Amino acid sequence: MKNDAMKNAPAGENERPLMLAPAFKDYIWGGERLKRDWGKQTDLSPLAESWELSCHEAGPSVVASGEWAGRTLAQVLAAHPQFVGTKAEKAGEFPLLIKLIDAAGPLSVQVHPDDDYAERVEHALGKTEMWYVLDAGEGAGIYYGFKRETTLKEMKAAIESNTLTELLNWVPVKKGECFFIPAGTVHAIGAGLLIAEVQQSSNLTYRVYDYGRLGADGKPRPLHIDKALAVTRREPPKTPVGPTEPEQSVAGGSIQPLFACDKFTTAVLTVERTMSDSVSNESFVSLLTVDGEGTLSYRGETYPLKKGQSVFLPAGMGTYELTGRMQVLRTSSRIYPAYGTPDGQLPAGNATDDRG
Secondary structure, three states: HHHHHHHHHHHOOOOEEEEEOEEEEOOOOOHHHHHHHOOOOOOOOEEEEEEEOOOOOOOOOEEOOOOOOEEEEHHHHHHHHHHHOHHHHHHOOOEEEEEEEEOOOOOEEEOOOOOOHHHHHHHHOOEEEEEEEEOOOOOOOEEEEEEOOOHHHHHHHHHOOHHHHHHEEEEEOOOOOOEEEEEOOOEEEEOEEEEEEEEEEEEEEEEEOOOOOOOOOOOOOOOHHHHHHHHOOOOOOOOOOEOOOOOOOEEEEEEEEEEEOOEEEEEEEEEOOEEEEOOOOOEEEEEEEEEEEEEEEEEEEEEEEOOOEEEEEEEOOOEEEEEEEEEEEEOOOOOOOOOOOOOOOOOOOOOOOOOO
């Protein structure tokens, strides 16, 4: 069988870039920009999210070309667990999920549990995430934590009276900004935002306020008040709006660090000519082209990159080159130099699927 052949191949023989095709989600707050401006091909309407890097059962990425075309990324990694890398391999499951989000309408006010609560109550990973703003309409913003320290009694009363947003921190948002959302942070993406989201591979969301909206079935979407109260950090956000680190000039372009935490490391690569980068044995690397176009070169093979293309680079792949004029969101398990605090740690602190 092909799986056996892949498993028995010499080390390094199968380590090559995997071009990925996403899974799509048609949540009620979505728009049409991912199809119109990003070339996503689907009959779903609205198109709220494309899951660009995913091994989650609710929406796995599929290899788009090459010898594994048509297989899910999860199937390839089951045959080649070393592709994940020595750090992520120890976690026992694929750690990350990366999405493009088109919020034509506002997402619900929501919160995600941390790993401890999620494992104990939901038998799943928690959800810490990061947002990189790709576009922002006039007046667009997000709810991001509380304005001040808030008691459990105050939060519960505000939920019951539909005044929770009066306690929350509203932040106007601009293109190019990034936000770190630790598990336990109450948040909501506002209307008019296009966002790349890097998150743990989790689909757990506890919805606490939904503007009185009705779902596709004509009924109010369920809320998850008790669980939300149990996991929420009732405090202002502790992490400043990013990027906070200076852009770094490198041969062929520049690297803008975004955020690093104990779950992931993110940066934007601005490619102006040819830029070299590498993939260590410790972690895979995800590349998501967010502007422009170009190519990825590896061992004499060339892979075309355009806006919206996601590529999985297996751990241990070594050096590759990016050529063109483009911006690429690079994500890995935390192996690159940490940005921010000395050790790279950022402040810590019935479930629905993650429909916003």
